[in-house]
Amino acid sequence: MKEIGYKVVWPLGKRIAGPVALAPRVANLSGKTICELSDYGFRAEEMFPLIRTSLSRRYPEVKFIEYGTFGNTHGPQENEIIATLAEQLRQYGCDAVISGVGG
Amino acid sequence: MATDTFHLRVLNPAGVADGAPLMPNAPRLENLNGKKIGILRNRVPVGKIFYPCLDKALKSRMPGAEFRTWEMSVLGDADARAAKLREVADNSDGVIVAMGMSGGSTTRTAPDAVRIEKSGKPVAFIVTKCFRSNARFLARSEGLEDLAVASLALDYVPPVKEIEELGLAGKVADEVVAALTQWSAQPPEIPAVAEASLGFSGKDFFTAQEEMERFFLNHGWSDGLPLMPPTEKAVDRMLEGTPLPREHTMARFPPGGMNATVEKIAVNAVMAGCLPQHMPVILAAVETIIDPLFDLIGVQCTSGQVAPFFVVSGKKLIDELNINYSFCAVGPGWKANAAIGRALKLIMMNLGQTWPGMNDMKAFGSPFRYFSLIGENEAAYMGAWEPLRVAEGFSDDQPTISVMPAMSWQPDLVLPTPPSVENILSHISLQAKAKYDRYALNCIYNNLVLISPTAFDAIRREGFSRKEIQEKLYEKIRLPGNEVFDGRESVFCGLPEWVIEEHRKNPGFPVPLLLSPDSLKICVTGGPGPDMIAYIGTWGYGPSQFVTKPIHIPGNWQSLLAEYKGWQSPTFR
Structure with a gap:
């Protein structure tokens, strides 16, 4: 019996961005500056203070730049905020970022 | 020169008429002088605007006629309705039935006109322009050769000032006179395709299938998406999903009144991409929509944006068929949800013989008319609530499907x-x-x-x-x-x-x-x-309710699942 075969074209899009390596982790949070970024949703106003308190207890020297400094990263000004974010993080001497909340 | 080498033979997906001959229209009146002309009005909201204008125009066009008016709701008790229609017919030489100005009012009122015409009295049925086809279609599906339609020159009833300025009521009155005196039946706008099976050819499978799809689309048998060819073999396979004989008729499907046989349901299920194990759900779903409580004719023909929305309850069956009840349950991505839901919409179109603008008169339609079927997330109750099927009066081990007229x-x-x-x-x-x-x-x-x-x-x-x-x-x-x-x-x-x-x-x-x-x-x-x-x-523009029916699992269930397996969508948790 004759077998019929058809070749098809792969339907997925090509990945255009190359893989980006993760930034080096911070060895210890003591004395480091942590910037907060928030979408202002899913109880961010409750969660960030809890995280701050908890980390400060463990790392008394840690410094936080609170999310209000940067504005809502998921709001109507999202594009403008993201465009200047890298520069802002540099200005504040950021060592690490906590971004949230995904809910 | 290229020659066709691939032949595709598929079964006709449209419903089959029961073969009863259409009743000829009543003889027309020679003239209207001294004749008793009944006016049967429904209570459509625009009647307050149009009926007084029409009365005036009718009296001026038919000065020698004697008029008597009856009123009737668009909906109502069937016996009282029949009695009133008899009274109108018995007391009139000719009858004017008014009016169809929406999918619902046309669909509910045209059958009244047909019953009077069948009693031997000529009828003129008044509609706004875009409901002419709907009215004539409904007459044929009610067994009458045609319906004499007098239509407003617009698709809607405008304000009185415009009716007067454009002489719209006068033009309708002229058509009414013609409908009662000179009119003769016309052939249907879309002739039926009588063949039980149809052949399509091409240089390969795809070109033959393309020919099939084009034909199906041209004949109003498609939802616009690609269709699987309902070959005899594919339909036989689909019928493995039910013990019912293929010729078993489940219903006369409205509005076309075609016989919905199990075979025709299977043909449409194949076209939608279903698997044989989907048939028990499809057949139960058909039972829900043909239940008079669902008011299928109203759902099919209304101007309202309604679509059936199906809910399957029964954890074991849901798992066996891989019906989505979790992320994106309403769609897309799951074969059972998409294919069963789509089959039901094709069944409604092809066995009901509906088509947008001909008798499916929804102003916008609804994305749910492509498909809409979800599973109940029973695990989420964590035993705190009984599942939907139990709340609807079924036992816990009886899987069910419910239909909601979703607007x-x-x-x-x-x-x-x-x-x-x-x-x-x-x-x-x-x-x-x-x-x-x-x-x-x-x-x-x-x-x-x-x-x-x-x-x-x-x-x-x-x-x-x-x-x-x-x-x-x-x-x-x-x-x-x-x-x-x-x-x-x-x-x-x-x-x-x-x-x-x-x-x-x-x-x-x-x-x-x-x-x-x-x-x-x-x-x-x-x-x-x-x-x-x-x-x-x-929906609410008609008496359509939530209906639940049991899904009957056939005796060959396990072998069906074993034979047609491997259609699971990926789940990320």
Whole structure:
């Protein structure tokens, strides 16, 4: 019996961005500056203070730049905020970022 | 020169007429002098504008005729309706039936015109322009050769000033005179394709299939998406999913009145991409929509944006068929949801013989008319509530399918989180009130609420039963009487008498927008995450209700599942 075969074209899009390596982790949070970024949703106003308190207890020297400094990263000004974010993080001497909340 | 080498033979997906000859129209009147002309009016809202203009025009065009007017609601008790039609016919030489100005009014009123014409009295049926085809189609499906239609030159009834300026009523009156005196039946606008099977050829499978799809689309047998060819072999395979004989007729499908045989259902299931093990669900779903409580003819032909929305309840069956009840349950991505849902819409089109603009008169239509089928997320109840099938009176081990006449889709995020039950009820109630339609009377039929597992968890934690939530919502989903009635009388015919009495005594009385607590159906479905609810408001322009039927599992079930396996969508958790 004759077998019929058809070749098809792969339907997925090509990945255009190359893989980006993760930034080096911070060895210890003591004395480091942590910037907060928030979408202002899913109880961010409750969660960030809890995280701050908890980390400060463990790392008394840690410094936080609170999310209000940067504005809502998921709001109507999202594009403008993201465009200047890298520069802002540099200005504040950021060592690490906590971004949230995904809910 | 290229020659065709691939031949595709497929079964005709359209319903089959029962073969009874159409009844010829009644003889027309020689003239109207001294004749008794009955005018049978329905109570469509624009009647207040148009009927007085029409009366004036008719009297001027037929000075020697004697007129008598009867009124009848678009909906009503069948026996009382038949008696009135007999009275009209017995007391008239010719009858003017008015009027079709929407999918619903045309569909409900044209059969009245047909019954009078069948009794031997010539009828002129008045419609606005875009409902001519619908009226004539309905007449044929009711067994009459044709219907004499007198139509307004516009698709709608304009204000009186415009009717007068354009002489619209006079033109309708001229057509009425012609319809009663000189008219003769015309052939149908779309001739039926009688062949039981059809052949298509091409240089390979794809070109032959393309020919098939083009033909199916040209004949109104397609939803516009690619169709699987319903070859005899594929249909035979589909029929493995039911013990019912292929020639078994499940219903005369409205509005076309075609016989919905099990074979024709299987043909459409193949076209939709179903598997044989989907047949028990499809057949049960067909039972739900042909139940008179669902008012299928209304759903098919209305101008309202209604679509059947199906809910499967039965964890074992849902798992066996891989019906999605989690993330994106409403779509897309799951074969069972998409293919079964799509099959039902093709069945409605092809066995009901509906087509947009011919007799499916929805102004916008609905994305749910491509497909809409979900599973109930039974695990999310965590034993706190009985599943939907049990709430609807079935045993726990009996899988069911329910159909909801869905007019609206109103998802909402419940905030703040975690929500209290009170928050959840407030969000549901806001959506219910937003959908409330003073004309549609959606308060007197069923509405459906979907609750996400996370939102349900708040209800579970606070310990409320299904019945208690329904009762709380019944109390909460209310509007002040002044707002509900808004000076309109039409709403009065649909509300319970005690509500109307209360309103008369106290116009500010908060009117419940649900008939009873259990008229609001609740189902937990969807994926976890934020607390979501979705209110699915009813159609309401006709007496269509939530209907649940058992899904009968055939004896060869396990072998079906084993033979046609491997159609699982990826699940990421």
